[in-house]
Amino acid sequence: MTKRTRHNHAPAFKAKVALAALKGEKTLAELAQLYDVHPNQITSWKAQLAEGAA
Template sequence: MSKRPRRNHSPAFKAKVALAAVKGEKTLAELAQQFDVHPNQITTWKTQLLEGAAGVFGSEAKSDPATPAVDVKTLHAKIGELTLSNDFLSGALSKAGLLSAKR
């Protein structure tokens, strides 16, 4: 018994299956057999469709809590600070003879 290769479905196919599930005319088992997809996958796509449906009618900007706002000036200042400390330490170590100049 060989495993079925992993399939990648197009967004149009996912939408078609999820809309059929939302309509409720057929059971999940019937839809799974019709579209040759696992019932759990249909449920997942249906949930994603229902959660993202509000975005179709409005351009509400979602603020993702996992992605904080980035302050570029602060990051550049930190990079400069770290570069200076690395240069200072490498110079001090090479003068002390602990760091080879071949680097």
């Protein structure tokens, strides 16, 4: 098993993924596979987006 390195994602990428999650057209698992991130990370970014928009 190989160890994955940490990624520093750009704010624009985080916003794009979070908005895709909010649209609800794809499941979190599908988005995670598409963007190569963990589903929990998408949930976190989605919460941050909702908090920042409020």
